[in-house]
Amino acid sequence: MTSGRRLKSIGLLGGLVVSGLTLLTWTGQWFSLRLGASGSGTTTLSVTGGVAAPGLIALALAGLALVAALAIAGPVFRIVLGVLQALLGFTVAFSSVVALADPVAASSTAVTAATGVSGTASVSRLVLSVTQTAWPWIAVIVGVATIGLGIFVLVSSRRWPGSSRRYQPVTFEPAEPGANAVSDWDTLSGGSDPTSR
Template identity: 35%
Template structure:
């Protein structure tokens, strides 16, 4: 007796792909995601640290006394610190969105990094904040600080901004392959409510007896 040939079942492309290739792709995605988080956290930490340090120093003459003044990064410009916080929030939002929305979050993160770089470099040579501090020190509305010197902290803040910029570009380039939030973060009871409406059970004692007569399990 000749055995009948078994019908050939076509396997989907994903099933025929080598398991090693799929595993390697998953590892690459995890590495790029971890790199984005590292760049964002490190960049924001550098910017926030630099914002609390002295960016410029000078002096102002008052009668026969010379008063030394200085301004921190946050006093010079509040923009770098605020943009660093925006970058951290954007990195968290990456896990909550997908597709075009995730790409938009990456663009926002890159723009935040660019804003940090621009504002830090402008503050690295500016004297407006230091002049304002000098005027307040002598009780005048306007004064010009003398012997002005700038520290390296604005440049360090700019480096942090570059890290945020790179993190944003990484989201734009690779974010589409990263995982998002699990379905367990959906609204509580949504799935259970849908199931109850899809298959309602007996509601009266008579319905229970009728279900038992038909051989059905009334408890399902």
């Protein structure tokens, strides 16, 4: 049976891995578009995940912040973070599927920047062919893995050990019996030292 400490390590390491992979897919080349217009030659335009699915960078950074919060969270907050982890994964997968479903629309900002042509119909007429790479599919897989990690956190976090003492909330202890700050102050005002008792 796996110990709680080991489960926590797996959860935190898994969070770092999927966030890093999400960041990696954002930097990869997703599509290669062959552009051309009547009476002119063709040109090839490479489109990265940063253009096709620009939200991936924010999702990757949110995942890293979530790992940091998960490292010090208490049992109840871990459940909230597990749900958030699954939602991040769903959003990564959904963004990637949307880009895969319509690569021309996902690449339209890159086409407009390269050619000056804007508008859905005009951009579509310019694109002669689209070649997909493996990166958008990897992003979908990473999104699904992130959902799985969120479920893992939800299921296993009750067995995780608590965070270290320095992250525990401050608790106030009652004063020692017989201690009275007002009478000590009065004693001091009268010229006596209350600590000499």
